[in-house]
Amino acid sequence: MEEAGVMESPDYVQTSLAGAMALGLEPGSFYRNAYPGSLNLLMTYRDGCRANCSYCGLARQRRGEADNNTFIRVKWPAYKLAAIMETLSRPPQAAAAKVQKLGRICISMITHPQAAADCLTIVRQVQAAAQLPVSVLASPTVLTDPGTFFQELKAAGAERIGIAVDAATPELFAAMRGRQVSGPHQWDTYWAAVEQAVRVFGRGYVSVHLIVGLGETEQNLVQTIGKAGDYGAQAHLFSFCPEPGSLLSQQQPPAYGQYRRCQLAAFLLNRRQIRPDDVSFDMQGKITGFGHRLNELLGENLASGEPFMTSGCPNREGCVACNRPYGNERPGPVLRNYPFRPETQDINIIKGQIWDD
Numbered sequence: 001m002e003e004a005g006v007m008e009s010p011d012y013v014q015t016s017l018a019g020a021m022a023l024g025l026e027p028g029s030f031y032r033n034a035y036p037g038s039l040n041l042l043m044t045y046r047d048g049c050r051a052n053c054s055y056c057g058l059a060r061q062r063r064g065e066a067d068n069n070t071f072i073r074v075k076w077p078a079y080k081l082a083a084i085m086e087t088l089s090r091p092p093q094a095a096a097a098k099v100q101k102l103g104r105i106c107i108s109m110i111t112h113p114q115a116a117a118d119c120l121t122i123v124r125q126v127q128a129a130a131q132l133p134v135s136v137l138a139s140p141t142v143l144t145d146p147g148t149f150f151q152e153l154k155a156a157g158a159e160r161i162g163i164a165v166d167a168a169t170p171e172l173f174a175a176m177r178g179r180q181v182s183g184p185h186q187w188d189t190y191w192a193a194v195e196q197a198v199r200v201f202g203r204g205y206v207s208v209h210l211i212v213g214l215g216e217t218e219q220n221l222v223q224t225i226g227k228a229g230d231y232g233a234q235a236h237l238f239s240f241c242p243e244p245g246s247l248l249s250q251q252q253p254p255a256y257g258q259y260r261r262c263q264l265a266a267f268l269l270n271r272r273q274i275r276p277d278d279v280s281f282d283m284q285g286k287i288t289g290f291g292h293r294l295n296e297l298l299g300e301n302l303a304s305g306e307p308f309m310t311s312g313c314p315n316r317e318g319c320v321a322c323n324r325p326y327g328n329e330r331p332g333p334v335l336r337n338y339p340f341r342p343e344t345q346d347i348n349i350i351k352g353q354i355w356d357d
């Protein structure tokens with residue numbers, strides 16, 4: 001299969017480098033055998049995303065300043081959708097072992113006027129060719145009627161919806177994605193889409209993405225995870241990592257301690273083991289406790305490291321498929337989102353970070 005130049009959806013999509021490696025389209029090996037469990041496909045247009053989110057490699061402002069074929073700091077090569085589907089539809093005995101580990105396909109819209117119609121076309125084609133559950137990361141800003149769009153997506157075969165709210169407060173959202181960066185996005189539009197998505201797909205079938213480290217306090221984040229839960233959605237966390245050429249290229253990632261506490265809060269709130277009111281904070285909005293001893297709340301899950309693994313849409317067996325290997329950070333000895341079950345030495349490091357910085 002040949003890699004294409006800048007081609008357009010719906011015939012072409014970009015795939016994460018990890019996804020391309022899993023399909024055997026790019027060379028390379030996975031650090032600590034962290035094979036991706038989800039094939040993430042990104043819609044692509046010659047004139048790019050119309051938004052200008054301050055942290056994003058696809059932002060309007062970044063184009064021309066940097067290679068627009070990268071996103072979250074790694075290459076996202078473009079391929080013909082039909083060729084990817086041909087690879088996925090090979091019988092198990094003919095498929096590469098890494099392809100067989102895929103348990104889901106996720107299609108990410110970008111902010112483009114053609115994205116909604118083309119997303120439906122892609123979902124139908126993927127559904128017809130691959131025997132895998134399908135998620136869509138929807139872009140609410142381009143949806144004139146989100147409820148109808150979600151019904152059409154469901155009829156086309158999508159099983160879950162993600163909405164990337166990303167910023168934890170309305171003020172931060174405006175500063176990072178809205179008016180203050182000449183971007184088109186609005187906080188209320190995003191949450192209205194979450195509400196419509198839950199109405200169509202059901203409670204537990206919608207996720208809200210939030211980025212830790214955009215300038216929010218831990219208290220802000222806990223409240224927004226709680227808000228997602230009130231809507232019937234799960235929160236999935238991403239750790240901010242500076243994208244070269246973006247407006248936030250000079251900002252540092254969150255401290256490990258901050259990220260660990262947010263992971264614990266998300267894990268416990270998503271499972272409804274605690275409520276936002278159970279969490280205590282200091283004067284700076286930093287988490288100081290979860291209302292109960294962590295050992296009592298987490299039991300085996302602390303020892304297994306599950307709260308520190310990447311959270312995302314599941315495969316058919318109910319295990320996280322969207323493990324996004326190294327989507328937040330470079331491979332290295334200490335990870336923020338573990339794309340595999342952490343080992344004993346990882347857990348010992350993590351435990352030492354929870355109440356640190």
Ligand code: SF4
Binds near residue numbers: 060
């Ligand atoms: S809408 Fe999405 S793809 Fe476009 S700039 Fe914002 S975060 Fe990036």
